[in-house]
Amino acid sequence: MTDWTVIASILAVLGIPYPARPGANPETLTDGVINSQVRLAYAGPTGMTVTWNTFYQLDSPRVNYGFQPHYLPFYAESNVSVTYDTALTYNNHVTLTGLQPDTLYYYLPEPLLFDNATVAPYSFRTARPAGDGTPYSIAVAIDLGTMGSDGLSTSAGEGVPPGAILGPNDNNTMQSLQAVIDTFDFLWQPGDMSYADYWLKEEIEGYLPNTTIADGAIVYESIQNNFYDQMTPITTRMAYMVGPGNHEADCDVGGAKDPAHNITYTESICMPGQTNFTGFINRFRMPSAQSGGTGNFWYSFDQGMVHYIQLDTETDLGHGHVGPEELGGVSNVDAGPFGATKNAQTDWLEQDLASVDRTKTPWVIVAGHRPWYLSYANVSKTICWDCKDVFEPLLIQYGVDLVISGHSHLYQRSAPIADGVIDPNELDNPSAPWYITNGAAGHYSGLSALAAPKPYQRFGLDVTDGVYGWSRLTFHNCTHMTHEYVASKNGTVMDTATLFKDRTCALT
Incomplete structure (x- = not known):
């Protein structure tokens, strides 16, 4: 798999703009930048879907995750990296399964766009189990x-x-x-x-x-x-x-x-x-x-x-x-x-x-x-x-x-x-x-x-x-x-x- 994060980092050091998907031109964007737009969604009682955007289609979008911010021993991958006519980016979707309920996890999708590639891992808490009466x-x-x-x-x-x-x-x-x-x-x-x-x-x-x-x-x-x-x-x-x-x-x-x-x-x-x-x-x-x-x-x-x-x-x-x-x-x-x-x-x-x-x-x-x-x-x-x-x-x-x-x-x-x-x-x-x-x-x-x-x-x-x-x-x-x-x-x-x-x- 091509490591676009490394490529983006090298380009950033050289002062070369990160290239967009074919046909897209980030220089025309209103604010001039796009971040990875990471977003989460529940995926059943023990799952979480992680979505983020890249300028290129990914062969194997990957999410590393674990219970500590600096130790992410688990990972999940998919082959879902999709776009559409006129879009400026690709949408990457990876579902994490078999998670523990009501538990804090740290995670990091890869690759991220260069502007937030160095961010510390994100975190989320999984859904409370059905029947949990906690307010x-x-x-x-x-x-x-x-x-x-x-x-x-x-x-x-x-x-x-x-x-x-x-x-x-x-x-x-x-x-x-x-x-x-x-x-x-x-x-x-x-x-x-x-x-x-x-x-x-x-x-x-x-x-x-x-x-x-x-x-x-x-x-x-x-x-x-x-x-x-x-x-x-x-x-x-x-x-x-x-x-x-x-x-x-x-x-x-x-x-x-x-x-x-x-x-x-x-x-x-x-x-x-x-x-x-x-x-x-x-x-x-x-x-x-x-x-x-x-x-x-x-x-x-x-x-x-x-x-x-x-x-x-x-x-x-x-x-x-x-x-x-x-x-x-x-x-x-x-x-x-x-x-x-x-x-x-x-x-x-x-x-x-x-x-x-x-x-x-x-x-x-x-x-x-x-x-x-x-x-x-x-x-x-x-x-x-x-x-x-x-x-x-x-x-x-x-x-x-x-x-x-x-x-x-x-x-x-x-x-x-x-x-x-x-x-x-x-x-x-x-x-x-x-x-x-x-x-x-x-x-x-x-x-x-x-x-x-x-x-x-x-x-x-x-x-x-x-x-x-x-x-x-x-x-x-x-x-x-x-x-x-x-x-x-x-x-x-x-x-x-x-x-x-x-x-x-x-x-x-």
């Missing part, structure tokens, strides 16, 4: 885009409302998560990473330098790489579990309009590699093989006293429902299907829910990108009625505790609801699922506006509040779970509510 928290950040000069910052382009920018002393959501990273076990992002497809909108509004449509693929990919670079302080340390959103489906371009030339851009400008979830498919390896799911689209995993389910609200809805479209927008998503049969996702969901051992994982938490209970003005573009028709009967039947979504760039905590009817017990031992929408993690175009509150809305924050934030879920025991909305700018908890379920604990 813990997780972080959920949906609709989280690129920060800084490529996205959300203290300035914006022409026509962007003031509420879309950060205050001069505000932390963004990535910084907020990093500040308390030792307080949660993993990060969950059910859709819409990077918002690289807003590049044309940002350019027309004078935020990004002008480029040609032909060079748009390079700008798109450089923003994507900037996002995953920025995420590495988090994704090198803990599992980063993701799901599909509409901005992974194709090149949305953010409703970009050029009034000077009376042009409204559509998905027709999307370059090869930016349609049908291509980047999303290549960049991640979620635990579908371990849970009987499909790719990065739908899967499940256990962590301690909780069973987590990631759903695909973008495609494969089944039962006569093809999938939602961005009605009235610039993009009619034409993606998938990814299941082997028309009802593959719902059939899997029912089997998965039926197999949950509630004595070991009494909590069942479901995430999907799009909501179906929301006080939002542009209902036709946001509410996923097809998702409600397909998923909700199963969530009610099997007693799912919480459904969390994003897509709308705001925060709404609702009451527990079953088929539109508010559970009379509210959060005191309801039989209906509790619904929370939090798509307020932040990206270039800012926050959205809530409409007049629906009867089931219990708390909301939107563009009028101008507060970006993320969700923290804390599982205290088998009967009590707390949701908090954490303001990214200063870490203040702006909303908190605790769900009680009357059941007997049999956890260790």
Whole structure:
């Protein structure tokens, strides 16, 4: 195997730039560099998948690991080093198996790009075993885009409302998560990473330098790489579990309009590699093989006293429902299907829910990108009625505790609801699922506006509040779970509510 790390180090000493994959030019990148973008994902109860990026395809991506930072006697290899048209890098995936649960491991992928080839080994902690009743928290950040000069910052382009920018002393959501990273076990992002497809909108509004449509693929990919670079302080340390959103489906371009030339851009400008979830498919390896799911689209995993389910609200809805479209927008998503049969996702969901051992994982938490209970003005573009028709009967039947979504760039905590009817017990031992929408993690175009509150809305924050934030879920025991909305700018908890379920604990 060619040792690209050694080659890169020699080139760095000689002052020669590290070469990119064929057809890519790192000199055109917005920030001028790409790091290895190391990221982790749970791979069953005793596994962890390590993913990182290189400029060249690797014959045998390798991860060394062990229990001490300077002694890594174990290793795992794979032959998975993949890319796609317009990508600037290759994505390397290696799964470590047979790990001890709830154990700290040190690891080092090889090769890494030269800019972080000398870093000390990273570390991660494996998942808690099912049935472990130790209290813990997780972080959920949906609709989280690129920060800084490529996205959300203290300035914006022409026509962007003031509420879309950060205050001069505000932390963004990535910084907020990093500040308390030792307080949660993993990060969950059910859709819409990077918002690289807003590049044309940002350019027309004078935020990004002008480029040609032909060079748009390079700008798109450089923003994507900037996002995953920025995420590495988090994704090198803990599992980063993701799901599909509409901005992974194709090149949305953010409703970009050029009034000077009376042009409204559509998905027709999307370059090869930016349609049908291509980047999303290549960049991640979620635990579908371990849970009987499909790719990065739908899967499940256990962590301690909780069973987590990631759903695909973008495609494969089944039962006569093809999938939602961005009605009235610039993009009619034409993606998938990814299941082997028309009802593959719902059939899997029912089997998965039926197999949950509630004595070991009494909590069942479901995430999907799009909501179906929301006080939002542009209902036709946001509410996923097809998702409600397909998923909700199963969530009610099997007693799912919480459904969390994003897509709308705001925060709404609702009451527990079953088929539109508010559970009379509210959060005191309801039989209906509790619904929370939090798509307020932040990206270039800012926050959205809530409409007049629906009867089931219990708390909301939107563009009028101008507060970006993320969700923290804390599982205290088998009967009590707390949701908090954490303001990214200063870490203040702006909303908190605790769900009680009357059941007997049999956890260790």
